Amino acid sequence: DTQMTQTPSTLSASLGAGVTITCRASQNIGNWLAWYQQKPGKAPKLLIYRASSLENGVPSRFSGSGSGTEFTLTISSLQPDDFATYYCQQYKTYPWTFGQGTKVEIK
Amino acid sequence: EVRLLESGGGLVQPGGSLRLSCVASEFNFNTYAMTWVRQAPGKGLEWVSSMSANSVTTQYADSVKGRFTISRDNSKSTLYLEMSSLRADDTAVYYCAKDREQWLLRGAFDVWGQGTMVTVSS
Numbered sequence: 001d002t003q004m005t006q007t008p009s010t011l012s013a014s015l016g017a018g019v020t021i022t023c024r025a026s027q028n029i030g031n032w033l034a035w036y037q038q039k040p041g042k043a044p045k046l047l048i049y050r051a052s053s054l055e056n057g058v059p060s061r062f063s064g065s066g067s068g069t070e071f072t073l074t075i076s077s078l079q080p081d082d083f084a085t086y087y088c089q090q091y092k093t094y095p096w097t098f099g100q101g102t103k104v105e106i107k
Numbered sequence: 108e109v110r111l112l113e114s115g116g117g118l119v120q121p122g123g124s125l126r127l128s129c130v131a132s133e134f135n136f137n138t139y140a141m142t143w144v145r146q147a148p149g150k151g152l153e154w155v156s157s158m159s160a161n162s163v164t165t166q167y168a169d170s171v172k173g174r175f176t177i178s179r180d181n182s183k184s185t186l187y188l189e190m191s192s193l194r195a196d197d198t199a200v201y202y203c204a205k206d207r208e209q210w211l212l213r214g215a216f217d218v219w220g221q222g223t224m225v226t227v228s229s
Contacts (some may be wrong), residue, residue, distance in 0.1 A: 098201025
Protein backbone atom coordinates (compact mmCIF):
# COMPACT_ATOMS: atom_id res chain seq x y z
CA ASP A 1 0.00 0.00 0.00
CA THR A 2 1.08 3.59 -0.59
CA GLN A 3 1.53 5.36 2.74
CA MET A 4 0.80 9.07 2.85
CA THR A 5 2.53 11.09 5.57
CA GLN A 6 1.50 14.66 6.31
CA THR A 7 3.54 17.19 8.24
CA PRO A 8 2.93 18.87 10.53
CA SER A 9 0.04 17.15 12.34
CA THR A 10 -1.02 20.45 13.85
CA LEU A 11 -0.24 23.94 12.72
CA SER A 12 -0.93 27.16 14.65
CA ALA A 13 -1.03 30.33 12.62
CA SER A 14 -2.47 33.82 12.67
CA LEU A 15 -5.02 35.36 10.35
CA GLY A 16 -3.30 36.59 7.23
CA ALA A 17 -0.34 34.27 7.61
CA GLY A 18 0.85 32.01 4.83
CA VAL A 19 1.06 28.32 5.65
CA THR A 20 2.34 25.19 3.93
CA ILE A 21 1.39 21.57 4.57
CA THR A 22 3.56 18.78 3.21
CA CYS A 23 2.43 15.35 2.10
CA ARG A 24 4.91 12.60 1.29
CA ALA A 25 4.06 9.37 -0.50
CA SER A 26 5.90 6.13 0.18
CA GLN A 27 6.18 5.53 -3.58
CA ASN A 28 5.91 7.50 -6.78
CA ILE A 29 2.31 8.57 -7.38
CA GLY A 30 2.95 10.95 -10.25
CA ASN A 31 0.51 13.80 -9.84
CA TRP A 32 -2.42 11.64 -8.68
CA LEU A 33 -2.96 13.59 -5.50
CA ALA A 34 -5.90 15.48 -4.06
CA TRP A 35 -6.27 17.81 -1.09
CA TYR A 36 -9.40 18.11 1.02
CA GLN A 37 -10.55 20.46 3.75
CA GLN A 38 -12.78 19.15 6.54
CA LYS A 39 -14.50 21.06 9.30
CA PRO A 40 -15.87 19.39 12.46
CA GLY A 41 -19.04 17.44 11.80
CA LYS A 42 -18.92 18.12 8.07
CA ALA A 43 -17.98 16.17 4.99
CA PRO A 44 -14.63 16.80 3.33
CA LYS A 45 -14.42 19.37 0.56
CA LEU A 46 -12.20 18.95 -2.49
CA LEU A 47 -9.68 21.78 -2.85
CA ILE A 48 -7.02 20.52 -5.26
CA TYR A 49 -6.88 17.58 -7.69
CA ARG A 50 -4.03 16.26 -9.82
CA ALA A 51 -1.63 17.82 -7.33
CA SER A 52 -2.00 21.40 -8.54
CA SER A 53 -5.41 21.94 -10.19
CA LEU A 54 -7.73 24.18 -8.22
CA GLU A 55 -11.26 22.84 -7.89
CA ASN A 56 -14.06 25.08 -9.16
CA GLY A 57 -15.15 27.64 -6.59
CA VAL A 58 -12.12 27.23 -4.33
CA PRO A 59 -10.42 30.53 -3.48
CA SER A 60 -7.17 31.24 -5.27
CA ARG A 61 -5.30 31.60 -1.96
CA PHE A 62 -5.15 27.78 -2.02
CA SER A 63 -2.51 26.21 -4.22
CA GLY A 64 -0.95 22.81 -4.62
CA SER A 65 2.36 21.69 -6.02
CA GLY A 66 4.61 18.68 -6.30
CA SER A 67 4.90 15.40 -8.12
CA GLY A 68 6.31 11.97 -7.52
CA THR A 69 6.56 11.59 -3.75
CA GLU A 70 6.50 15.10 -2.31
CA PHE A 71 3.60 17.51 -2.40
CA THR A 72 2.57 20.73 -0.72
CA LEU A 73 -0.63 22.61 -0.05
CA THR A 74 -0.16 26.32 0.49
CA ILE A 75 -2.65 28.82 1.83
CA SER A 76 -1.29 32.23 0.95
CA SER A 77 -3.18 34.28 3.54
CA LEU A 78 -5.21 32.49 6.20
CA GLN A 79 -8.83 33.54 6.48
CA PRO A 80 -11.23 32.71 9.34
CA ASP A 81 -12.94 30.08 7.17
CA ASP A 82 -9.66 28.22 6.63
CA PHE A 83 -9.25 26.89 10.15
CA ALA A 84 -9.95 23.21 9.60
CA THR A 85 -8.27 19.86 9.07
CA TYR A 86 -6.63 19.14 5.72
CA TYR A 87 -6.07 15.73 4.16
CA CYS A 88 -4.05 14.63 1.17
CA GLN A 89 -5.12 11.54 -0.79
CA GLN A 90 -3.35 9.52 -3.44
CA TYR A 91 -5.33 7.91 -6.23
CA LYS A 92 -2.53 6.40 -8.26
CA THR A 93 -2.91 2.85 -6.97
CA TYR A 94 -5.37 0.85 -4.90
CA PRO A 95 -6.00 1.03 -2.07
CA TRP A 96 -6.47 4.76 -2.37
CA THR A 97 -5.02 6.22 0.80
CA PHE A 98 -5.27 9.40 2.79
CA GLY A 99 -2.76 11.20 4.93
CA GLN A 100 -3.47 11.33 8.64
CA GLY A 101 -4.55 14.98 8.46
CA THR A 102 -3.18 18.38 9.44
CA LYS A 103 -5.20 20.52 11.79
CA VAL A 104 -4.81 24.25 11.21
CA GLU A 105 -5.56 26.18 14.38
CA ILE A 106 -5.77 29.85 15.26
CA LYS A 107 -2.65 31.17 16.98
CA GLU B 108 -27.85 21.59 -6.53
CA VAL B 109 -25.77 18.43 -6.89
CA ARG B 110 -26.44 16.34 -3.81
CA LEU B 111 -25.77 12.98 -2.18
CA LEU B 112 -27.90 11.75 0.70
CA GLU B 113 -26.87 8.70 2.73
CA SER B 114 -29.13 6.65 4.94
CA GLY B 115 -29.22 3.28 6.65
CA GLY B 116 -26.77 3.78 9.45
CA GLY B 117 -27.47 2.81 13.03
CA LEU B 118 -26.52 0.60 15.94
CA VAL B 119 -25.78 -3.04 15.13
CA GLN B 120 -24.32 -5.88 17.15
CA PRO B 121 -20.94 -7.41 16.29
CA GLY B 122 -21.42 -9.97 13.57
CA GLY B 123 -24.52 -8.22 12.30
CA SER B 124 -25.38 -6.71 8.94
CA LEU B 125 -26.47 -3.36 7.61
CA ARG B 126 -27.17 -1.82 4.21
CA LEU B 127 -26.31 1.78 3.49
CA SER B 128 -27.89 3.75 0.67
CA CYS B 129 -26.81 6.94 -1.05
CA VAL B 130 -29.29 8.75 -3.27
CA ALA B 131 -27.90 11.15 -5.83
CA SER B 132 -29.64 14.14 -7.33
CA GLU B 133 -29.05 16.83 -9.92
CA PHE B 134 -26.33 15.09 -11.91
CA ASN B 135 -26.10 12.20 -14.35
CA PHE B 136 -25.46 9.50 -11.76
CA ASN B 137 -25.01 6.79 -14.39
CA THR B 138 -21.93 8.50 -15.83
CA TYR B 139 -19.86 8.79 -12.65
CA ALA B 140 -17.93 6.31 -10.56
CA MET B 141 -18.92 6.35 -6.91
CA THR B 142 -17.07 5.62 -3.70
CA TRP B 143 -17.61 4.98 0.00
CA VAL B 144 -15.20 6.57 2.48
CA ARG B 145 -15.42 6.17 6.24
CA GLN B 146 -14.16 8.05 9.26
CA ALA B 147 -13.95 6.48 12.70
CA PRO B 148 -14.72 8.84 15.61
CA GLY B 149 -11.88 11.32 16.03
CA LYS B 150 -9.84 9.66 13.28
CA GLY B 151 -8.87 10.31 9.68
CA LEU B 152 -10.45 9.32 6.40
CA GLU B 153 -10.32 5.76 5.09
CA TRP B 154 -11.26 4.72 1.57
CA VAL B 155 -13.62 1.72 1.69
CA SER B 156 -14.86 0.81 -1.78
CA SER B 157 -15.48 2.16 -5.27
CA MET B 158 -17.59 1.18 -8.25
CA SER B 159 -17.34 2.30 -11.86
CA ALA B 160 -20.23 4.06 -13.58
CA ASN B 161 -21.29 0.91 -15.44
CA SER B 162 -20.90 -1.35 -12.38
CA VAL B 163 -18.27 -3.45 -14.15
CA THR B 164 -15.34 -2.53 -11.90
CA THR B 165 -15.34 -2.68 -8.12
CA GLN B 166 -12.52 -2.16 -5.64
CA TYR B 167 -12.35 -2.78 -1.91
CA ALA B 168 -10.03 -1.98 0.95
CA ASP B 169 -8.48 -5.12 2.42
CA SER B 170 -10.13 -4.30 5.75
CA VAL B 171 -13.62 -4.86 4.27
CA LYS B 172 -12.97 -7.30 1.42
CA GLY B 173 -15.22 -10.33 1.66
CA ARG B 174 -17.52 -8.62 4.17
CA PHE B 175 -18.77 -5.53 2.31
CA THR B 176 -20.38 -5.37 -1.13
CA ILE B 177 -20.79 -2.20 -3.15
CA SER B 178 -23.53 -1.94 -5.74
CA ARG B 179 -25.56 0.65 -7.59
CA ASP B 180 -28.91 1.02 -9.29
CA ASN B 181 -28.49 3.64 -11.98
CA SER B 182 -32.25 3.68 -12.64
CA LYS B 183 -32.72 4.90 -9.07
CA SER B 184 -29.55 7.04 -8.90
CA THR B 185 -28.62 5.10 -5.79
CA LEU B 186 -25.39 3.64 -4.47
CA TYR B 187 -25.40 0.89 -1.86
CA LEU B 188 -23.01 -0.64 0.61
CA GLU B 189 -24.02 -4.01 2.00
CA MET B 190 -22.07 -4.66 5.19
CA SER B 191 -21.92 -8.02 6.96
CA SER B 192 -19.86 -9.64 9.74
CA LEU B 193 -19.56 -6.20 11.24
CA ARG B 194 -16.87 -5.56 13.83
CA ALA B 195 -16.29 -2.86 16.41
CA ASP B 196 -13.59 -1.31 14.22
CA ASP B 197 -16.17 -0.74 11.45
CA THR B 198 -17.72 1.93 13.68
CA ALA B 199 -17.51 5.15 11.69
CA VAL B 200 -19.31 7.80 9.73
CA TYR B 201 -19.74 6.46 6.21
CA TYR B 202 -19.68 8.96 3.36
CA CYS B 203 -20.56 8.37 -0.24
CA ALA B 204 -18.64 10.47 -2.72
CA LYS B 205 -18.78 11.21 -6.42
CA ASP B 206 -15.78 10.96 -8.69
CA ARG B 207 -14.83 14.29 -10.19
CA GLU B 208 -14.49 13.03 -13.76
CA GLN B 209 -17.17 11.39 -15.84
CA TRP B 210 -16.86 7.73 -16.78
CA LEU B 211 -13.47 7.11 -15.18
CA LEU B 212 -12.83 5.44 -11.84
CA ARG B 213 -10.33 8.15 -11.07
CA GLY B 214 -10.35 8.89 -7.38
CA ALA B 215 -10.72 12.61 -6.65
CA PHE B 216 -14.10 13.23 -5.04
CA ASP B 217 -15.85 16.52 -5.71
CA VAL B 218 -19.22 15.86 -4.10
CA TRP B 219 -19.77 14.19 -0.72
CA GLY B 220 -22.85 13.26 1.22
CA GLN B 221 -23.40 14.36 4.81
CA GLY B 222 -22.51 10.91 6.11
CA THR B 223 -24.36 8.22 8.04
CA MET B 224 -23.13 6.87 11.37
CA VAL B 225 -22.63 3.14 11.86
CA THR B 226 -22.01 1.95 15.40
CA VAL B 227 -21.06 -1.67 16.00
CA SER B 228 -21.51 -2.53 19.65
CA SER B 229 -23.18 -5.05 21.92
